[in-house]
Amino acid sequence: MNEALAVAVVVLWILVIALVVAVFALARQIGVLYERVAPMGALMMDEGPKVGDLAPVFNLTTLAGPRVQVGAPGSHSTLVFFVSPTCPVCKKLLPVLRSSAKVESAWLRVVLASDGDEAKQRAFYEKAELSDFPYVLSAELGMAFKVGKLPFAVLIDEQGRVRAKGLINSREQLESLFTAKDLGVESIQEYLQKA
Amino acid sequence: MTPDPVITHMVAAALAMLLLVGAWQKLRDQVAFRTALEAYDILPASRLSGAFAWLLPAAEVVAGIALVIDSTRALGVVLGAVLLTVVTAAVAVNLLRGRTDLGCGCGGIEDEQSLSWALVARNGVLLALLAVVSIEPVARDLLWLDYLTVAAGACALYGLYAMINQLLANQPRLMRLRSLA
Numbered sequence: 001m002n003e004a005l006a007v008a009v010v011v012l013w014i015l016v017i018a019l020v021v022a023v024f025a026l027a028r029q030i031g032v033l034y035e036r037v038a039p040m041g042a043l044m045m046d047e048g049p050k051v052g053d054l055a056p057v058f059n060l061t062t063l064a065g066p067r068v069q070v071g072a073p074g075s076h077s078t079l080v081f082f083v084s085p086t087c088p089v090c091k092k093l094l095p096v097l098r099s100s101a102k103v104e105s106a107w108l109r110v111v112l113a114s115d116g117d118e119a120k121q122r123a124f125y126e127k128a129e130l131s132d133f134p135y136v137l138s139a140e141l142g143m144a145f146k147v148g149k150l151p152f153a154v155l156i157d158e159q160g161r162v163r164a165k166g167l168i169n170s171r172e173q174l175e176s177l178f179t180a181k182d183l184g185v186e187s188i189q190e191y192l193q194k195a
Numbered sequence: 196m197t198p199d200p201v202i203t204h205m206v207a208a209a210l211a212m213l214l215l216v217g218a219w220q221k222l223r224d225q226v227a228f229r230t231a232l233e234a235y236d237i238l239p240a241s242r243l244s245g246a247f248a249w250l251l252p253a254a255e256v257v258a259g260i261a262l263v264i265d266s267t268r269a270l271g272v273v274l275g276a277v278l279l280t281v282v283t284a285a286v287a288v289n290l291l292r293g294r295t296d297l298g299c300g301c302g303g304i305e306d307e308q309s310l311s312w313a314l315v316a317r318n319g320v321l322l323a324l325l326a327v328v329s330i331e332p333v334a335r336d337l338l339w340l341d342y343l344t345v346a347a348g349a350c351a352l353y354g355l356y357a358m359i360n361q362l363l364a365n366q367p368r369l370m371r372l373r374s375l376a
Contacts, residue, residue: 006340013347020354027361034368086234088298091227120233123241127226 048146056144060136068134073160082152085124090151115139200332204345209352214259218252231300272329283318308364
């Protein structure tokens with residue numbers, strides 16, 4: 001009797017642990033699914049300058065010192081990437097942004113934008129080693145593009161027109177902006193609706 | 196009511212696993228933990244948060260180890276309760292400020308959880324478990340089967356904890372999907 005009980009307990013423990021592992025794996029997979037299914041391509045907000053419109057022009061001082069122009073026609077397209085020291089996804093995307101900026105450097109320059117307490121911004125700028133990018137602090141810039149959620153990116157082409165914009169949560173969404181510019185569509189949603 | 200020693204050992208071991216894994220993750224990615232701490236916006240200076248980013252995981256390691264050794268269990272319980280209370284208070288303060296968009300910085304799983312009252316409730320359960328451990332158990336001889344129960348039970352409890360964290364991390368994403376549909 002005792003032996004039978006002991007065997008039963010051992011077997012049950014094995015089953016319990018196996019089930020816990022299985023349920024955890026399922027929860028994890030659901031999490032991944034939510035992330036994948038979520039907005040397809042960079043989600044567009046229907047606010048701020050429309051795709052195709054001329055972007056407002058800003059002349060801003062970067063944290064490093066030199067001035068940078070955003071929105072003016074030039075030799076390169078500009079990706080304005082809105083970040084904040086308190087946004088975890090922004091930190092996750094910085095390496096992605098760095099590698100994209102390198103790969104696309106022939107036609108693209110990246111400007112990081114934020115606003116708020118300058119000391120905190122500087123600490124973030126130094127800790128995340130962002131000196132490769134012009135980093136501007138301007139509440140007006142964020143307001144002009146009606147940035148609601150971060151990380152948000154706006155792609156402005158050589159003529160100073162907004163080509164694509166949206167909330168960016170992953171490399172795919174960042175690249176969807178470049179694709180949207182290449183294909184001449186406003187957003188991936190619009191492209192999928194057309195297809 | 197005095198619990199069986201198996202219950203005490205099992206819960207203590209599960210809490211120790213949770214503390215040690217949490218500490219390891221915070222120490223492994225110091226930068227992420229520091230930024231999470233600063234985002235909580237409670238500590239006055241960034242130098243303080245640098246020190247705290249070391250102190251907190253170090254205390255977690257001490258509490259975790261103390262919990263599994265019989266002679267130091269009381270210390271582990273007290274230190275663990277203090278740690279839990281401090282971090283839960285930090286979460287609650289930010290929730291009362293209306294900020295739910297911060298990462299939790301708790302460690303535990305890869306996915307970042309954001310702050311919610313569910314997190315406070317979870318920590319409440321952990322505090323209750325610490326209270327269970329703090330009670331002196333009945334004295335009795337342990338068999339090999341008891342050790343199996345302790346080891347397997349601790350793993351199962353930790354697995355449940357990881358699962359709950361994952362579901363808490365999933366929750367806001369589900370809400371976002373719902374709001375899109």
